[in-house]
Amino acid sequence: MGKPPCCDKSNVKRGLWTAEEDAKILAYVSNHGVGNWTLVPKKAGLNRCGKSCRLRWTNYLRPDLRHDSFTPQEEDLIIKLHQAIGSRWSVIAKQLPGRTDNDVKNYWNTKLRKKLLKMGIDPITHKPFSQILFDYGSISSLRTTPKPLMGPFNKTLTPTTTMAKTQQPFSSGTNLGQQFQFQTPKKPYILKEQPTSSSCSSSSINGGETVFHFAGSSEQSNGIEPILQRCEGSSSDSSFDSFVDALLEQDFEIKGSFPEILDECFDY
DNA sequence: AAAGTACTCAACCGCAACGCC
DNA sequence: TGGCGTTGCGGTTGAGTACTT
Numbered sequence: 011m012g013k014p015p016c017c018d019k020s021n022v023k024r025g026l027w028t029a030e031e032d033a034k035i036l037a038y039v040s041n042h043g044v045g046n047w048t049l050v051p052k053k054a055g056l057n058r059c060g061k062s063c064r065l066r067w068t069n070y071l072r073p074d075l076r077h078d079s080f081t082p083q084e085e086d087l088i089i090k091l092h093q094a095i096g097s098r099w100s101v102i103a104k105q106l107p108g109r110t111d112n113d114v115k116n117y118w119n120t121k122l123r124k125k126l127l128k129m130g131i132d133p134i135t136h137k138p139f140s141q142i143l144f145d146y147g148s149i150s151s152l153r154t155t156p157k158p159l160m161g162p163f164n165k166t167l168t169p170t171t172t173m174a175k176t177q178q179p180f181s182s183g184t185n186l187g188q189q190f191q192f193q194t195p196k197k198p199y200i201l202k203e204q205p206t207s208s209s210c211s212s213s214s215i216n217g218g219e220t221v222f223h224f225a226g227s228s229e230q231s232n233g234i235e236p237i238l239q240r241c242e243g244s245s246s247d248s249s250f251d252s253f254v255d256a257l258l259e260q261d262f263e264i265k266g267s268f269p270e271i272l273d274e275c276f277d278y
Numbered sequence: 279a280a281a282g283t284a285c286t287c288a289a290c291c292g293c294a295a296c297g298c299c
Numbered sequence: 300t301g302g303c304g305t306t307g308c309g310g311t312t313g314a315g316t317a318c319t320t
Contacts, residue, residue, distance in 0.1 A: 027288085027289090061305090065288090066289085069288075100309085112288075112289090112309095120285070
């Protein structure tokens with residue numbers, strides 16, 4: 011038997027919220043606070059699923075949310091954080107006051123991903139496509155035995171006949187983008203802890219608890235150039251016996267680098 | 279002006295984690 | 300310790316809007 015639905019979908023309203031429904035949620039939260047969303051529809055007089063109410067509150071109605079467009083600084087930060095930790099939108103959103111994970115995710119998918127593609131940068135690995143192809147060529151030439159590509163930093167190029175609708179990574183001069191899609195693990199890179207030297211630009215995020223440190227100058231390549239130090243080099247002198255070993259090592263290093271943010275994210 | 283296409287983003291879905299009993 | 304309800308999260312969908320032909 012499957013998991014029962016969170017509510018009876020046939021009896022609850024779905025789709026866009028009306029101003030009246032918003033007002034009910036706001037009134038309820040201002041009177042009772044946030045908690046136990048499954049009871050909210052009944053208590054607030056809404057014919058909605060509790061989950062839907064929670065989503066409406068967290069993504070739209072919360073008073074601390076910003077509804078203006080993303081600033082260039084926020085853009086830059088999203089790109090950097092995505093490069094560092096991948097598509098963990100909630101973690102990224104926590105570094106952007108007033109933004110939700112949904113906001114960040116949508117902005118990435120509609121704007122930033124395309125922006126990187128236009129610049130010839132793979133939005134998954136944040137590497138220039140030319141480098142990816144070069145790396146792949148190097149890896150292929152090194153593979154004397156038909157060993158499967160494994161490990162957190164490897165990329166698998168899979169011949170495919172169809173690219174995602176908007177994925178046209180090669181801006182000019184090649185049609186390789188139509189021949190391959192890039193498949194990478196969700197956590198492709200390891201961040202190295204940045205010494206608090208002049209070579210590091212400290213991105214003050216959130217005015218608060220957690221601050222990411224980025225290496226290099228923010229001026230380079232419009233700030234889009236991969237800036238974070240990666241561990242590809244550092245792991246090259248230790249041969250991993252297995253994918254799991256590599257993940258565990260990665261986990262250890264990330265935890266050391268960003269204990270406040272990532273502490274709960276890498277338990278395998 | 280109308281039709282077709284592309285884009286945006288709010289909302290939904292399903293799964294995993296969490297917390298309580 | 301396992302069951303169950305709730306919450307959090309990332310991926311996906313689709314209605315509304317903007318743009319192009």
